[in-house]
Amino acid sequence: MRELLEAVAEGSLSPAQAEAELAGYVTDDAGRFDATRRQRRGIPEAILAEGKSPDAVASLAATALETTGRALLTRLSDEQFQVLESSLEDVEDEATIERWSTSALVRSSTYERSSLEATVAIVTAGTVDGPVADEAQVVCEDAGASVDRxxxxxxxxxxxxxxQADRLRAADVVIVAAGREGALPTVVAGLVDAPVIAIPVSSGYGHGGDGEAALAGMLQSCTVLSVVNIDAGFVAGAQATLIARAVDRVAFSGNESDPADDSDL
Structure with a gap:
């Protein structure tokens, strides 16, 4: 405790970083940010932009950047992204921002991303499934897994x-995003010996549209797979990340330290 107070007093640690060390989370006007989720769960806190004002999104991203060195955001609108991008100009520590359709990853110049000895194949049935697959991809790439899209x-x-069977079979875990009747994950799961995570996408129309038929079809799959909720790209990416971390631990089981056991603070 004293060391933290001294670090804040001398300016080497910000109040937000100290709060994260003590409580595990940081509170600002936009809400609470879970700064230690990755240490507890192996996956980071993500900022869901949907339903938040652009200023709130930028504020939470700044808090995430300050306490963990990066901010992972999902369901961003163009307006929210523009405000976020503009707000980074005021950050003292130069940060970079990458965007995948409605998802984004912001990293400080000093942030060192971990590297996992694992490959995640992310598969889409059609181009309409792209934004949901992007949401899964940003999570996997942030974790340091190799992504084969x-x-x-x-x-x-x-x-x-x-x-694409050879590429699919080379992956350690496969994410498949599909709408309409949602048959693709069942087909893929019949071709590979890796875990398959299916994402029903809210495409399609008429009876069973908006992802409902895809969800029902995936739940009734005659091949073994796991299913997340409709459009739940982040959840699929998080599940794949946990599997990738387990694969990485096996790959490095002979080493004294686990390179995937990184710390955000």
Whole structure:
């Protein structure tokens, strides 16, 4: 405790960083940010931008950047992204921002991303599934896993996915995003021996539209797979990250330290 107070007094530690050390979270006008989730759960806190004002999103991102060195954001609108990008100009420590459709990852110049000896294949049935798959990808890339993106291989032309069988079989975990009737994850799960995580996407129309038929089909899959909620790209990416970390631990089980056991603070 005294060391923390002395560090704050001398300016080497900010009050927000001290609060994160003591409480595990930081409170600002926009809400609370869980700064130690990655240490507890192996996956970081993400900022859900949907339903928040652009200023609130920027404020939470600044808190995340200050306490963990990076901010992971999902469901960003163009307006929110513009305000976020503008707010980074006021950050003393130069930060970089990467955007995947409606998701973004902000990193400070001193942040060192971990590296996992594991590959996550992220597969889409069609281009409409891209933004949901992007949400999963940003989580996996932030964790340090290698991502092999395989797009537009829906079952309307089965040869498209069969042509990618070797890539799919090389992955340690596979995420498949599909709308309509949601058949692609079942097909992929029948081709590989790795865990498959299915994401029903809210595409399609008519009876069972908005992802409902895809969800039902995936839950009834005759091949073994796991299913997340409709459009839940972040959840799928987080599940894949936990699997990738387990694969990485096995790969480095002979080492004294686990390179994936990084600290945000």
């Amino acid at each position: 395989i797009d537009d291989v829906g079952v309307a032309a089965l040869d498209r996915v069969l042509d």
